[in-house]
Amino acid sequence: MHEHYADAIAEPDHIRLAPDLVCMRFEVMKVRSALGAVRHLLATGRIRPGDTLVDSSSGIYALALALACHRYGMRCHIVGSTTVDETLRIQLEILGATLERMPPSTDLMLDQNRRVERVGQLLLENPGYHWMRQYHDGIHYAGYREVAERLDRELPLEPLTIVGGVGTGASTGALAEYLRAMGRDVRLVGIQPFGSVTFGAEHTADPDMIIAGIGSSIEFRNVRRELYDRVHWVSFRYAQAGAVALLRDSGIFAGLSAGAAYLASQWERDRAPGRTMVFLAPDTGHRYVSAAFAAHSDVPDLAELSPHEVSGSDKVVLPWSVTDWATDLPTQRGASRLPVGVPGWSS
Structure with missing residues (x-):
């Protein structure tokens, strides 16, 4: 039994949508x-x-x-x-x-x-x-150790791909870091909005909106860029399509970053047979009813959408781009700053 409401909503629900697709659904992930x-x-x-x-x-x-x-x-x-x-x-x-x-x-x-x-x-x-x-x-990474341990118990031996919004790195980055330390085979796929500086797309802009929480026009210094294997930049319109599809396909009512992660996960599945995709749904869809869900009849079908595969963040274009960050450069990775505040990490 939980001792406080905060403890209860900090626990994610693991929902298997397909043999190789799992949603890690939070009420309020932060x-x-x-x-x-x-x-x-x-x-x-x-x-x-x-x-x-x-x-x-x-x-x-x-x-x-x-x-x-x-x-x-x-x-x-x-x-x-x-x-x-x-x-x-x-x-x-x-x-x-x-x-x-x-x-x-x-x-x-x-x-x-x-x-x-x-x-x-x-x-x-x-x-x-x-x-x-x-x-x-980097102290904000610490809370995800227990989440990683639970995922490790519930998905034994499977090679995993974690897909979710980058944000400050404290969710996707922390999960990958802890799971890899446990000896798991983990690939990490980050989601970014256009206009975010974190992976170098500040030269772009989404005419609809920047998806709050997964990227920013200011630098997040606790993001460990070297942890990420691939990065997707997803527009509001495509994230909206993903969120509507997620609700329609699974009954999961989640926000725009979850929609973007669901969209990217579907593309990643086709390119990684034998791996289990685990995508993050950080919050519910209630905040986005007017902005995203009300126009559900007008969103495109996910099967019609595909990304521009680009060689670096300087080449990203709307409405959806993807790059292999791990092989793209060590130069981009060299710009990463390690987070501070967690034992074992230094600034």
Whole structure:
């Protein structure tokens, strides 16, 4: 029996959609990152119950950190984007977290930079605050060890391909790292939106939107790029098609990053017989009803979609591109920075 709601929703459901296709479905995946980070900080004495934890968030991490703080008796302050909706605002308020919204902006980079600058001001004004640094600290990898161990138990001996949004690397990167350390044969396929700087596609732009959470117009310094074998860049339109198809095919109601991962998994399956595809569904589809699911009758069929296979991130084009990152360069890999904050890793 779980001792707290946060522990319950941090556990994924493993759903086998086909003999070689498994969905790792979370309700709120970032709760896993926040819980693991807070537990490690408490265990090492870097924070104590009652301390204030602060970070910037466009939405989901705000809820994850608020729940982790509620679980462990911490205070929580969020510098939030204008995308934080009323449902989330009320949850944060009741959980005891304080939310400070930034002024409206149509420029994603400006919004993110403003939030980070405000966090810096708060730390100067309140030196006792602890900045969680969700975009930069490798401590957020720690919570996925148990997820990897469970997957290892439930899928014995099978060669695996993990497919999911890159984000800060704390989900896909951590799973691959832990599973490989267990001796598993694991390939790692990352999903990126166009416009994300993480794998060098900042020269592109999706006219519809950037898919929040899996990439960004600012650098995420805790991404370990050398862990990834292949990278897919997927547009909003194609991610929408994947999310609708996932719901129609399996009954799983999940968000846009899950839709992009489902789309990429189908393409990867055709090229990797004998491997089991495990794709991540990090959240439910409720936030995307108006933006993505309402127009379900107009999305293309996945069987009609295929990516542009390119030789590097400088050649990616909409609406879907893929590159073999592992063989593409050591030069691109050389730009990677190891995450900090987790034992055994150095900056």
